[in-house]
Amino acid sequence: FGRHLRYEYSTPSTQILAHQWAREGAPEGAVVIAEEQVEGRGRMGRLWHSPPQTGIWMSLILRPPISLPEASQLTLLASVGVHRGIERVTGLPVQIKWPNDLMIQGKKVCGILTELRGEQDRIHYIIVGIGINVNTTGDHWPTELRSIATSLAIELGGTIHRATLIAAILEELEDFYQNYLQYGFPAIQKKWEQAAGMLGKTITAHTHQVAITGVAECLNEHGALLIRTERGMVPVYSADIDWH
Ligand code: BTN
Numbered sequence: 001f002g003r004h005l006r007y008e009y010s011t012p013s014t015q016i017l018a019h020q021w022a023r024e025g026a027p028e029g030a031v032v033i034a035e036e037q038v039e040g041r042g043r044m045g046r047l048w049h050s051p052p053q054t055g056i057w058m059s060l061i062l063r064p065p066i067s068l069p070e071a072s073q074l075t076l077l078a079s080v081g082v083h084r085g086i087e088r089v090t091g092l093p094v095q096i097k098w099p100n101d102l103m104i105q106g107k108k109v110c111g112i113l114t115e116l117r118g119e120q121d122r123i124h125y126i127i128v129g130i131g132i133n134v135n136t137t138g139d140h141w142p143t144e145l146r147s148i149a150t151s152l153a154i155e156l157g158g159t160i161h162r163a164t165l166i167a168a169i170l171e172e173l174e175d176f177y178q179n180y181l182q183y184g185f186p187a188i189q190k191k192w193e194q195a196a197g198m199l200g201k202t203i204t205a206h207t208h209q210v211a212i213t214g215v216a217e218c219l220n221e222h223g224a225l226l227i228r229t230e231r232g233m234v235p236v237y238s239a240d241i242d243w244h
Helices: 016-021 066-091 152-156 162-183 186-195
Strands: 005-011 031-037 053-062 096-098 101-103 107-119 122-135 202-206 211-219 224-228 231-236 240-243
Touching: 016 031, 016 053, 016 107, 016 122, 053 096, 053 101, 053 162, 066 096, 066 107, 066 122, 066 152, 066 162, 066 186, 066 240, 122 162, 162 186, 186 211, 202 224, 211 231
Parallel strands: 005 031
Antiparallel strands: 031 053, 053 122, 096 101, 101 107, 107 122, 202 211, 202 240, 211 224, 224 231
16 A cells, blocks of 8 residues: 555645545555645544644545445454554554544544445445544644543654654555455454454443443444443444443
């Protein structure tokens, strides 16, 4: 991954550029990176704070031969790959929070946004947007973020060479992706469950309609989170999670 690379200093969002490039026929593995995003996008329509030269703001284009319901597996694959890359370079203890937030000591250090275009039985392309707070300091964030966000530099007590980290992450992502194409989801699922901080804990999943409280058990074969509730096992496909 990253053999085809587009680099911008400032852009509204690398997701937008990646969508354009994918529509124009960008090959699988193409990556868009920016130093700064002025309208960085988060999950659920939120903004993603992306100050210049402090983080890794990048979008990866994939063209997996899978169907729409399998796409969430790619989101989990992405969190496993980024997790491995960050651990390899920094040695920090990172945990995955379902579906794809990376946390250090309960604070968010990385978010992943997957967006796709396709039909039921065929995906045209998937854009995996990865945002990592690398050398961000508390001063870069508005007050409301300071208690819930952290950066690798804050946790490590020193700055990190972003290009080294980008290379490690793309390498890990490519490895996991090749493995996934060849052997399917089970290996990724296992890695995800090992890196997840929340399994076995009581959580509340806020979906669009309801809040579901129970014990986070494991993933199902589609990548949904299975929650054990008083009424039985409930699969959750899209939600925000609180832990107790
Ligand atoms: C989340 O809400 O946790 C997901 C955040 C994803 C942010 C990344 S930064 C690179 C890419 N471009 C965007 O506008 N968003 C993603």
